[in-house]
Amino acid sequence: MRSADTGRPSPRHRWKGRPTAAWPGLRTLTPYLGVLPFLAYVGVFLIYPTLVVVVGAFQGDDGHLSTANVRVLSRGVYLEAFVRSIELSATAAMVGAVLGSLLAWAVTTARPDGTLRRTVLAGCGVLAQFGGVTLAFAFIATFGLTGLVTVYLKDHLGIDIFANGVWLYDMPGLILVYSYFQIPLMVIVFLPALDGLRPQWREAVQSLGGSTWRYWRHVAGPVLGPSFLGASLLLFANAFSAYATAAALVSQGSPIVPLEIRNYFTSEVLLGRQNIGKALGFSMIVVVAVVMVLYALLLRRAARWLR
Amino acid sequence: MLEFSTREGGGRRGFRAWAAIGDTPALVSAVTTSLTLAGLTVSAMLLLLVPTLAWVRLRLPRARRPVEFLCLLPLMIPAIVLVVGIAPLYAWVAYLLGDSPLTLTFVYVVLVLPFGYRAIDAGLAAIDLRTLAEAARGLGASWPTVLLRVVVPNIRSALVGASFLAVALVLGEFTVASLLNFDNFQVTINLLGKGDAELSVAVSLAAILTAFALLLAISFVGRRGRSSP
Numbered sequence: 001m002r003s004a005d006t007g008r009p010s011p012r013h014r015w016k017g018r019p020t021a022a023w024p025g026l027r028t029l030t031p032y033l034g035v036l037p038f039l040a041y042v043g044v045f046l047i048y049p050t051l052v053v054v055v056g057a058f059q060g061d062d063g064h065l066s067t068a069n070v071r072v073l074s075r076g077v078y079l080e081a082f083v084r085s086i087e088l089s090a091t092a093a094m095v096g097a098v099l100g101s102l103l104a105w106a107v108t109t110a111r112p113d114g115t116l117r118r119t120v121l122a123g124c125g126v127l128a129q130f131g132g133v134t135l136a137f138a139f140i141a142t143f144g145l146t147g148l149v150t151v152y153l154k155d156h157l158g159i160d161i162f163a164n165g166v167w168l169y170d171m172p173g174l175i176l177v178y179s180y181f182q183i184p185l186m187v188i189v190f191l192p193a194l195d196g197l198r199p200q201w202r203e204a205v206q207s208l209g210g211s212t213w214r215y216w217r218h219v220a221g222p223v224l225g226p227s228f229l230g231a232s233l234l235l236f237a238n239a240f241s242a243y244a245t246a247a248a249l250v251s252q253g254s255p256i257v258p259l260e261i262r263n264y265f266t267s268e269v270l271l272g273r274q275n276i277g278k279a280l281g282f283s284m285i286v287v288v289a290v291v292m293v294l295y296a297l298l299l300r301r302a303a304r305w306l307r
Numbered sequence: 308m309l310e311f312s313t314r315e316g317g318g319r320r321g322f323r324a325w326a327a328i329g330d331t332p333a334l335v336s337a338v339t340t341s342l343t344l345a346g347l348t349v350s351a352m353l354l355l356l357v358p359t360l361a362w363v364r365l366r367l368p369r370a371r372r373p374v375e376f377l378c379l380l381p382l383m384i385p386a387i388v389l390v391v392g393i394a395p396l397y398a399w400v401a402y403l404l405g406d407s408p409l410t411l412t413f414v415y416v417v418l419v420l421p422f423g424y425r426a427i428d429a430g431l432a433a434i435d436l437r438t439l440a441e442a443a444r445g446l447g448a449s450w451p452t453v454l455l456r457v458v459v460p461n462i463r464s465a466l467v468g469a470s471f472l473a474v475a476l477v478l479g480e481f482t483v484a485s486l487l488n489f490d491n492f493q494v495t496i497n498l499l500g501k502g503d504a505e506l507s508v509a510v511s512l513a514a515i516l517t518a519f520a521l522l523l524a525i526s527f528v529g530r531r532g533r534s535s536p
Contacts, residue, residue, distance in 0.1 A: 034362035035370055038355055042377050045417050049392025050384055056392075122522040126475070126515055133481045133493045134511035241385030244481035244493065258387045262486065281388035289383045 053285070056278030078260065078280065085256040086287075089239035092178035096239075097232040099179070100186020101194075107187065108194045121191075124184035135180050136245045174256070177245055182235050189234055193227035230298035237291045241284065257284060333495055334510065340408050341492035345477040348415040349470045352423045355416065357466070360427055361458050364436055378424035381417055386482040389414070397487055408489040415480065419473040426472065430465025431458075475518050 107120050127135065197220055205215040243258040261280050356378075363370050381389070393414060400410050439461065443453045459466065481493035490498075496510050 031362075031366040032370075034366060035359055035374065038359035038374070039377075041355055041416070042420075044396070045393070045413050046377070046380060046384075046389075046420075049389055049396060050380075052392040052395060053388055118523065122519055125522040126518045133497045134479070134514050137496070137511040138515070241387070243385070243387045244485075247481070247485065247497075258385070261387050261391060277391055281385075281391045284385050284388050285383065288385060292383050 050285070053278045053281045056275045057282035058279075059275055078276075081257050081260045082283070085240060085258075088174055088178070088256060089236045091175050092182050092239040093232050093235040095175065095179045096182025096186045096235045097228065100183040100235075101190050101228060101231075103183060104187045104190045104194055107191065120187070124187045126184075128181050128185040128188055133244050133247075136177060138180070174246060178239050178242065181242075181245070182239060185238055186231055186235060189231040190227065193224055193231075197223065226298045226301040230295050233291050233295040233298065237288045237295070240291070241288055333490070333498075337490055337492045337495035340490065341478050343409060344411055344415060344491065345474045347409060347412040348419060348477050349473045351412055351416045352419050352473055353466060353470070356420075356423050356427050356469075357459065357462075358454055360424070360431055361436065361440075361454060364431055365440055375424070375428075378420050380420075382421050386418060387486070389417070390483050390486045393483075394487065408484070408491060411480075411484060411487070411489055411491065414483050414487075415473075415477050418480070418483070419476050422472045422476065423469045426465050426469035427462065430462035433465075434461045471521055471524070475521060478514065478518065 103120075107117050201219050202215055205219055210218075241258070243262075246256060246259055247262065257280060261277050261284075359374065363374050397410070400413065404410055436458065439457050440453050443457045448456070478492055480491065481497065484491040485494045485497070492514070496514075
């Protein structure tokens with residue numbers, strides 16, 4: 001541009017004129033530069049790994065496009081792992097949703113900024129997010145073979161909770177330990193919805209002669225319904241993608257999908273089919289994504305009343 | 308039920324196990340690693356998110372949806388799946404930056420992205436960012452000055468909340484570290500558990516209680532932030 005300029009405008013003028021005259025697109029592009037570092041980081045450490053998994057899932061061992069890996073998943077051990085994973089997540093989600101909403105309801109009856117509520121919420125935050133390995137150990141200390149409750153029940157009440165074999169490191173144990181973090185998560189997620197219930201609604205029902213049952217059936221139920229379902233879906237996704245607790249509890253064998261992935265991860269070479277782990281990962285993303293989209297939709301529905 | 312789990316964990320402890328926490332070198336180094344990781348992750352997260360989110364709100368409203376989607380994406384991708392994808396990348400990271408557990412920061416920033424995003428976005432939504440920024444710019448402040456001296460002090464409680472959450476998450480992280488073969492706090496607890504169950508239960512309890520105190524502290528910080536605007 002300068003070479004074409006014979007008149008040599010003053011520097012100030014040149015600076016002003018440049019963006020629009022020489023690169024008309026520059027002014028519209030500048031704002032995008034501000035998000036560039038973020039995009040670069042996310043691109044490298046989030047998008048790229050995701051693409052690796054997704055692309056790998058559809059790649060045969062020779063690098064060509066193939067659906068073999070994904071087809072393998074619909075058979076044998078993988079199918080079983082999936083069924084078990086979904087059963088486990090669904091059960092843990094239901095237990096968590098029911099007990100968690102009851103606990104949340106109990107918390108709402110306390111003062112909004114009281115110590116009880118603060119303590120319960122902080123405790124729930126710890127259990128729901130900190131979780132993982134530490135929870136598994138708390139669990140072993142409680143219900144393990146020499147755990148406190150186990151020993152107490154045996155010594156004082158004569159009940160052997162492991163009379164029918166050690167269920168602790170199997171599905172029932174996993175469901176039980178998963179509820180350790182599912183219930184707190186439900187409390188955290190469901191509490192805002194319960195807080196949204198206005199006392200006026202209850203008073204309105206009562207002044208119109210309605211019973212408590214009618215209030216729950218016709219007012220609170222429909223308002224809370226979407227939130228409850230949404231929270232259950234979130235719990236499902238949470239249980240489905242949980243790994244640490246199960247890994248700490250079950251050190252051998254692979255009853256559920258995340259542990260199956262661990263198998264592939266630690267012994268990829270041995271098994272020869274390197275991309276099955278990625279296919280498993282891909283299918284997990286699909287399941288969780290579907291659940292989360294449903295969750296978002298339900299949340300939008302729930303937001304109508306909970307303003 | 309939360310009382311229950313912690314109490315039982317504590318009920319079985321002997322003082323021997325508690326005393327052993329201090330003189331298990333592996334544990335001490337793992338705690339140091341995890342704490343350093345937490346610090347690095349928090350600073351990287353704030354450095355990445357605060358300018359970007361402020362910028363998006365001020366200059367690029369069109370990008371809000373995509374940025375939100377990207378930030379919440381880690382919720383849809385289970386950590387274990389992310390590890391599968393990121394493992395090849397870590398060969399490069401190790402090649403370029405050495406094989407230190409501190410390189411885990413990169414993944415952890417991704418993991419804390421959704422929580423950081425929510426807290427910081429809520430913080431930015433609560434202040435009149437546009438007016439503040441325009442006023443500062445009108446008085447001749449540069450963009451870094453606007454960010455550091457105007458935006459950051461105004462959303463401090465949101466930043467504190469985001470940081471505490473990130474710290475709790477990093478200290479509790481197991482999946483990524485264990486699968487990439489780095490020894491952080493949780494991985495070490497798990498390893499110790501195979502040899503000395505009481506010790507790891509004691510450590511677990513200590514960890515849970517610490518995190519509990521941390522979160523309780525946030526709830527007070529949050530309240531103070533609201534009562535004195």
